[in-house]
Amino acid sequence: MTAAPLNQTVRTVLLDIEGTTTPLNFVYNVLFPYVRSHAMQFLAKHRSSPEVLADIAALHQEYMVDLRGGLDPPTLGPDTQDAEIEPLVTYVEWLIERDRKSTGLKSLQGKIWEEGYKNGELQSQIFDDVPRAFKRWRKQGRKICIFSSGSVLAQKLLFAHTQTGDLTPHIHAYFDTTTGAKSDLASYLKIASLLEQAESDIAFISDVTTELDAGRSAGLATLLCRRPGNRPQPEKTHGLIQSFDEVFP
Numbered sequence: 394m395t396a397a398p399l400n401q402t403v404r405t406v407l408l409d410i411e412g413t414t415t416p417l418n419f420v421y422n423v424l425f426p427y428v429r430s431h432a433m434q435f436l437a438k439h440r441s442s443p444e445v446l447a448d449i450a451a452l453h454q455e456y457m458v459d460l461r462g463g464l465d466p467p468t469l470g471p472d473t474q475d476a477e478i479e480p481l482v483t484y485v486e487w488l489i490e491r492d493r494k495s496t497g498l499k500s501l502q503g504k505i506w507e508e509g510y511k512n513g514e515l516q517s518q519i520f521d522d523v524p525r526a527f528k529r530w531r532k533q534g535r536k537i538c539i540f541s542s543g544s545v546l547a548q549k550l551l552f553a554h555t556q557t558g559d560l561t562p563h564i565h566a567y568f569d570t571t572t573g574a575k576s577d578l579a580s581y582l583k584i585a586s587l588l589e590q591a592e593s594d595i596a597f598i599s600d601v602t603t604e605l606d607a608g609r610s611a612g613l614a615t616l617l618c619r620r621p622g623n624r625p626q627p628e629k630t631h632g633l634i635q636s637f638d639e640v641f642p
């Protein structure tokens with residue numbers, strides 16, 4: 394169904410990234426391959442930094458869980474300072490292939506992307522209607538927040554390095570899976586409480602119906618965003634938009 398206009402009392406627009414502000418292609422054809430091709434070099438250079446060591450330790454823990462769970466992960470050596478990097482990279486690739494959302498992986502990915510954005514090798518992609526919607530919504534006195542399974546660091550980097558420049562000054566708050574899963578009603582209650590907003594004064598926009606169902610169960614207004622390259626979704630239950638131009642025009 395086409396979207397009915399959102400209630401004007403909505404004060405906050407909560408946005409998903411992949412498939413909503415940003416083409417899925419960018420994530421799967423640019424960001425993930427970048428980690429695959431740069432993980433070895435990055436780990437060789439930074440493996441002794443405490444933050445990277447913490448990521449490596451988290452990956453080792455995850456490996457043990459995969460091993461015990463009979464998932465047959467590629468063999469990872471012992472968790473020592475002088476351990477080989479190559480098995481670690483192979484395991485990271487294995488996790489990426491499975492689209493794993495674990496905190497250790499997300500944290501390491503964020504650091505690798507950070508280096509890429511900073512040295513100019515990476516530039517993020519957002520849909521054309523996004524920057525003008527950000528300006529418009531802010532002019533209307535609305536807050537823009539992000540809820541994505543990418544880490545908060547990765548979210549900030551993405552919006553700081555778009556083809557139209559730095560959009561982070563428009564963004565009020567970022568939420569990732571440390572707040573909760575996107576398909577869990579409780580995550581949306583928590584976000585509303587952290588923002589000190591009534592649930593019904595928040596509009597959540599995503600390309601995935603199960604996330605919208607959770608948001609709506611928590612009392613948020615919801616819109617399904619259909620973008621080129623998105624995976625098909627049941628379209629009968631949430632208002633449908635194809636561009637942010639349709640939202641608070």
Ligand SMILES: [Mg+2]
Pocket residue numbers: 409410411412413599600601
């Ligand atoms: Mg999405």
